[in-house]
Amino acid sequence: MKNKIYKIALLATTAIVLQSCFVAKDYKRPEVKTANLYRNEATTTDTTSLANVSWEKIFTDPILQEYIRKGLQNNLDIRIAMQNIAAAEATMKQGKAGFFPSFSVGTDWTHQELSKNSQFGAIVRNTSVDQYQLTGTLSWEADIWGKIRSNKRAANAVFLQTTAANQAIKTELIANIAATYYQLLSVDEQIKVAEETLINRNKSVETIIQLKKSGSVTEVGVKQTEAQKYATEIIIADLKNSLIILENTLSTLLGEPSAKIDRGTFESQKLQPTITLGVPAQLLRNRPDVIAAEYNLISNFELTNVAKNSFYPTLKVTATSGLQSIDLKEWFSTNSIFANIVTGLTQPIFNQRQLKTKYEIAKANQEKAYLQFEQSLLKAGKEVSDALAQYNNETKKILIRKNQVDVLTKAASFSDELLTYGLANYLEVLTSKNDALNAKLSLVDNKFQQYKAIIQLYKALGGGWQ
Numbered sequence: 001m002k003n004k005i006y007k008i009a010l011l012a013t014t015a016i017v018l019q020s021c022f023v024a025k026d027y028k029r030p031e032v033k034t035a036n037l038y039r040n041e042a043t044t045t046d047t048t049s050l051a052n053v054s055w056e057k058i059f060t061d062p063i064l065q066e067y068i069r070k071g072l073q074n075n076l077d078i079r080i081a082m083q084n085i086a087a088a089e090a091t092m093k094q095g096k097a098g099f100f101p102s103f104s105v106g107t108d109w110t111h112q113e114l115s116k117n118s119q120f121g122a123i124v125r126n127t128s129v130d131q132y133q134l135t136g137t138l139s140w141e142a143d144i145w146g147k148i149r150s151n152k153r154a155a156n157a158v159f160l161q162t163t164a165a166n167q168a169i170k171t172e173l174i175a176n177i178a179a180t181y182y183q184l185l186s187v188d189e190q191i192k193v194a195e196e197t198l199i200n201r202n203k204s205v206e207t208i209i210q211l212k213k214s215g216s217v218t219e220v221g222v223k224q225t226e227a228q229k230y231a232t233e234i235i236i237a238d239l240k241n242s243l244i245i246l247e248n249t250l251s252t253l254l255g256e257p258s259a260k261i262d263r264g265t266f267e268s269q270k271l272q273p274t275i276t277l278g279v280p281a282q283l284l285r286n287r288p289d290v291i292a293a294e295y296n297l298i299s300n301f302e303l304t305n306v307a308k309n310s311f312y313p314t315l316k317v318t319a320t321s322g323l324q325s326i327d328l329k330e331w332f333s334t335n336s337i338f339a340n341i342v343t344g345l346t347q348p349i350f351n352q353r354q355l356k357t358k359y360e361i362a363k364a365n366q367e368k369a370y371l372q373f374e375q376s377l378l379k380a381g382k383e384v385s386d387a388l389a390q391y392n393n394e395t396k397k398i399l400i401r402k403n404q405v406d407v408l409t410k411a412a413s414f415s416d417e418l419l420t421y422g423l424a425n426y427l428e429v430l431t432s433k434n435d436a437l438n439a440k441l442s443l444v445d446n447k448f449q450q451y452k453a454i455i456q457l458y459k460a461l462g463g464g465w466q
Helices: 002-019 062-074 076-099 147-213 219-253 280-286 288-309 354-420 426-460
Strands: 102-113 128-141 314-325 337-346
Touching: 062 076, 062 147, 076 147, 147 219, 147 288, 147 426, 219 426, 280 288, 280 354, 288 354, 354 426
Parallel strands: none
Antiparallel strands: 102 128, 128 314, 314 337
């Protein structure tokens, strides 16, 4: 018995010593180029980034803030992502348990009828045999080369990747809710402009009818003016239909059936935060999709370790003990106790190239994950550059558009007066009024596009989830 204990202790000590020969590599972040990742006219070393500002300070409309909170709680994409996290967490827990032995118990009854003409049947008198057995089996694998440790790290990276993916969904959801809300407000404002224009169109029809009676214009001028009024009504109808579609979209984002959406007014909004980009390297810790891409790389790196370790010997210890008896009455006596221990090293030699194939696939997946990590950084830089360019462009266009609206509004007013005195024809009047309406609608859209660019820039820098 002492010799057995000595052998077991020696085996355990050998396993612990061998574990110090850990051959799996540790992950090190590859050198990725972040300098000049996005276009900015002024080079800066300021680490202050718009992404570090809470979404509640960016979107100050209390109604919108309530919608964002509701969306984060009820949105189905968020809830699906939470279940993905729960599944990844369960896998991570299993990876941590890989260092512990497995233990199982079982009981069975075996009944055997021996042939009387067989070798044993001819010897024994009773050819009917019953055996009762209660067993417990303990199995443990020594992590000599770090395979279990790498599996644990891979599972942990998958969990963190899933968490980052959930954060990316949050960022996307906040941006979509905000953009849809501001678009609703902008369409409300466009309807207001169009309805005010329609009132003027009706007055224009009355005026042109009077001018026709006085012989100043023809019936063609009357019909063209009426057609202009109908065109404005069509614009209003399309805008109101867009409202319904946008309300349905926002309802879905909130995880609710399509319904009317309460909201503020476009003119009361103040979405003008200080635009600070920080340094490009901050995208590595601010962008959830970039973070998720790196964890995917870490997971594949560790799985490559696992595949490589499969080429080395495996040390397993299996111990089985229990009660075994052919007599049910003696089943639980001390004479029924049995035990055995099996241990040994298993070195794969020929296995139809399976291990080498798995290693090559793991290496290819690791390289693919690295390329996806680089791709996510380039995509992040492009999105920041695009959003910044769009914001700057819309800001310039708003100043120009205001001047355009001012001059076209005056031109439309002057043309009405000139038509009354016969100094302009109705086509000039119609053109100036159409241009004025389109400019006013475009000005509202420019303001919305500026807001949308701010939202996209905030998301592109990685804001919203922190």
